[in-house]
Amino acid sequence: MLIECDQSLLFVVDVQERLVPAIFEADRVVANSLRLIEAARMLNIPILCSEQYPKGLGHTVPEVRSRLSNGEIFAKTHFSCARDDVIATAVAATGRRQIVLCGTESHVCVLQSAFGFKGEGYDVFVVEDAVSSRRPESVTSAVRRLSASGIGVVTTEMALFEWIGQAGTEDFKSLRHLFK
Numbered sequence: 642m643l644i645e646c647d648q649s650l651l652f653v654v655d656v657q658e659r660l661v662p663a664i665f666e667a668d669r670v671v672a673n674s675l676r677l678i679e680a681a682r683m684l685n686i687p688i689l690c691s692e693q694y695p696k697g698l699g700h701t702v703p704e705v706r707s708r709l710s711n712g713e714i715f716a717k718t719h720f721s722c723a724r725d726d727v728i729a730t731a732v733a734a735t736g737r738r739q740i741v742l743c744g745t746e747s748h749v750c751v752l753q754s755a756f757g758f759k760g761e762g763y764d765v766f767v768v769e770d771a772v773s774s775r776r777p778e779s780v781t782s783a784v785r786r787l788s789a790s791g792i793g794v795v796t797t798e799m800a801l802f803e804w805i806g807q808a809g810t811e812d813f814k815s816l817r818h819l820f821k
Contacts, residue, residue: 642764642793643803644739644741644766644793644795644799644800644803644804645739645803646684646686646803646804646805646806648737648738648739648764649686649737649739649740649741649766649804650686650687650688650689650732650735650737650739650740650741651677651678651681651686651687651688651689651741651743652688652689652690652691652722652732652740652741652742652743652744652754653674653677653678653688653689653690653691653701653705653709653743653744654690654691654722654742654743654744654745654750654751654754654772655691655692655693655698655744655745655746655750655751656670656671656674656690656701656702656705656743656744656745657692657693657695657698657699657700657701657702657745658698658699658700658701658702658703659697659698659699660693660698660699660745660746661702661745663775664745664746664773664774664775665773665774665775665776665777665780666773667745667773669770669771669773670743670744670745670771670772670773671702671704671705673743673768673770673771673797674705674743674744674771675704675705675708676771676797676801676819677741677743677768677771677797677800677801678705678708678709679708679816679819680800680801680804680816680819681804682708683812683815683816684804684805684812684816686804687735687737688709688713689713689714689715689728689731689732689735690705690709690713690714690715691714691715691716691717691722691725691728691744691750691754692714692715692716692717693717693718693720693750694716694717694718695716700714701714715727715728715731720749720750720753720754721750721753721754721756721757722750722754722757722758723753723754723756723757723758723760723761724753724757729761732758732763738762738763738764739763739764739765739766740758740763740764740765740766741766741768741795741800742754742755742765742766742767742768742772743767743768743771743772744771744772745772745773745774746773746774746775746779747767747772747773747774747779747780747783747784748774748779748780748782748783749774751767751772751783752783752786752787755767755787755792756790756792759790759791759792764793765792765793766792766793766794766795766800767784767787767792767793767794767795768795768796768797768800769784769794769795769796770796770797771797772784798820801816801819801820
């Protein structure tokens with residue numbers, strides 16, 4: 642199944658100030674999350690973002706937060722975004738049936754959110770090069786488990802090209818800088 646621009650929403654999970662410095666290849670996660678956010682904005686794809694216990698882990702890192710509105714960011718204490726009633730309501734309100742996930746940590750909040758949203762009937766895609774954890778083996782185990790459970794594992798470029806759908810369009814022209 643392909644990711645459809647008019648059916649998907651982007652969900653940025655817990656890319657937070659006190660967590661990111663401990664994340665394996667955090668620069669890659671932030672950079673690819675920013676690419677996804679930029680494309681989603683240009684394509685009118687809804688974006689939501691979670692913050693796991695911001696009192697302890699801080700808020701979303703400034704470079705990501707600056708590209709989001711306050712109404713798109715939700716504090717939570719559940720590891721799964723799908724278990725938080727406010728977040729679940731915000732996701733449902735978009736009317737979208739596909740959820741594209743990026744963020745941290747792969748083996749905790751990203752994984753539990755993916756399983757939770759899948760259990761609610763959404764098609765879920767985890768962007769492998771835009772997620773990570775504190776330890777590389779946690780990322781590997783999470784991606785393996787997600788994939789084996791029927792959750793789509795994609796790359797940033799896969800998501801972008803699937804959102805665009807074809808070359809030669811205005812969308813393609815306006816986003817081609819994200820492929821360099």
